Amino acid sequence: MSISESTARRYELQDPDVRLMLLVRDDDAAAFEELMLRYQRRVVTVLEHLVSKRDLAEDLAQEVFMRVYRSRKTYVPGSRFSTWLFTIVNNVASNARRSLARRKEVQVTSSVEQSGSQPANPMERIATAASGLMPTRQLDKSEMGSIVRQAVESLNERQRMAVLLSKFEEMSYADIAETMGMSVQAIKSLLSRARANLKEALQPYLQEGTVP
Amino acid sequence: MTDPIAHPDAKTEMDELLAAYLDNELSETERSLVETRLAEDDNFRGRLDELDRAWDMLDALPKADLDDEKFVRTTVEMITVAASQEIQQYEQQRKRTATVRQAGIALGIVALVGMGFVLTQWRLSRPDRVLVESLPVIENVDELERVDNIEFLEALRKEGLFTGETSDES
Numbered sequence: 148m149s150i151s152e153s154t155a156r157r158y159e160l161q162d163p164d165v166r167l168m169l170l171v172r173d174d175d176a177a178a179f180e181e182l183m184l185r186y187q188r189r190v191v192t193v194l195e196h197l198v199s200k201r202d203l204a205e206d207l208a209q210e211v212f213m214r215v216y217r218s219r220k221t222y223v224p225g226s227r228f229s230t231w232l233f234t235i236v237n238n239v240a241s242n243a244r245r246s247l248a249r250r251k252e253v254q255v256t257s258s259v260e261q262s263g264s265q266p267a268n269p270m271e272r273i274a275t276a277a278s279g280l281m282p283t284r285q286l287d288k289s290e291m292g293s294i295v296r297q298a299v300e301s302l303n304e305r306q307r308m309a310v311l312l313s314k315f316e317e318m319s320y321a322d323i324a325e326t327m328g329m330s331v332q333a334i335k336s337l338l339s340r341a342r343a344n345l346k347e348a349l350q351p352y353l354q355e356g357t358v359p
Numbered sequence: 360m361t362d363p364i365a366h367p368d369a370k371t372e373m374d375e376l377l378a379a380y381l382d383n384e385l386s387e388t389e390r391s392l393v394e395t396r397l398a399e400d401d402n403f404r405g406r407l408d409e410l411d412r413a414w415d416m417l418d419a420l421p422k423a424d425l426d427d428e429k430f431v432r433t434t435v436e437m438i439t440v441a442a443s444q445e446i447q448q449y450e451q452q453r454k455r456t457a458t459v460r461q462a463g464i465a466l467g468i469v470a471l472v473g474m475g476f477v478l479t480q481w482r483l484s485r486p487d488r489v490l491v492e493s494l495p496v497i498e499n500v501d502e503l504e505r506v507d508n509i510e511f512l513e514a515l516r517k518e519g520l521f522t523g524e525t526s527d528e529s
Binding site: 176179187188191192196205209212213217291292296320336338342343345346352 | 409
């Protein structure tokens with residue numbers, strides 16, 4: 148799809164990261180480093196929750212920035228820079244998941260080291276944790292992080308991506324739709340179901356962060 | 360407002376509406392209607408509260424703890440290596456293309472020389488060539504038949520009569 152000059156100009160004026168990317172297009176190495184510094188943690192965070200492996204997430208983040216650099220000469224601002232960047236992130240993550248599924252080397256949906264007695268399904272683990280066998284106590288930060296992470300991993304891939312973009316990138320439905328190549332209505336339904344699923348998964352912990 | 364026919368499940372419809380409300384994706388009118396219903400409907404308000412609190416719990420998700428400088432450095436190194444490999448591949452491709460082009464030109468020249476040779480041979484061996492060369496004799500065959508003396512005809516040939524030319528000696 149061609150991008151009109153006025154659209155490109157509008158995004159150039161609105162988005163400082165678009166301006167940086169245009170400098171990258173003109174082979175400004177410092178601008179590229181600046182863009183990486185601005186986005187690398189965000190990209191790694193999203194990828195880590197998508198592929199559930201930290202090392203892999205960093206490798207994929209590097210691939211994302213490599214793709215950004217390689218496509219610099221053909222870059223035309225047709226959206227916010229973050230929308231364009233996370234479209235690449237989504238593609239890279241999808242390819243990685245397909246590759247992992249083919250090789251069956253890694254259980255994509257399980258990031259936390261599983262002990263022998265723990266169920267493999269994140270939803271089951273959450274349910275087991277909240278089964279009432281332990282006395283009520285306040286969750287510490289890492290426990291809460293782990294539980295929420297498992298809840299996120301219990302979402303399907305699309306729901307997870309939409310949640311991460313909405314929650315951490317604060318993207319609008321329109322931007323998420325563009326990033327994921329879906330309609331705005333589909334994103335609306337996707338996020339609604341994701342919120343409902345998260346609520347179900349986290350129900351035992353909703354009362355002030357305590358283990359029931 | 361969400362179309363109830365398209366979303367027969369009332370709970371799904373309610374969740375979609377509340378999610379869009381929490382995500383600030385409703386129009387002013389829709390927002391106003393939701394807020395009115397929130398004030399009147401305890402279940403509606405309770406559901407909003409649950410969805411919102413579950414969403415807020417996502418703040419507990421661990422963020423990537425990254426060595427920024429190292430990440431930038433290694434990524435730039437990767438890009439540099441990839442770029443130099445691309446340049447090498449480009450150079451190799453360029454050399455291959457140049458070699459193929461030179462070989463093509465050489466083959467073309469050989470083919471042209473060969474065609475020229477064949478054409479020349481063909482022209483030289485044409486059956487009417489003898490007729491063309493003997494045209495003065497053919498034109499005068501009636502007169503020449505009347506001459507009995509071969510030596511005389513030989514002398515005429517040497518004089519260039521049959522080629523339409525005269526020898527230098529004459």
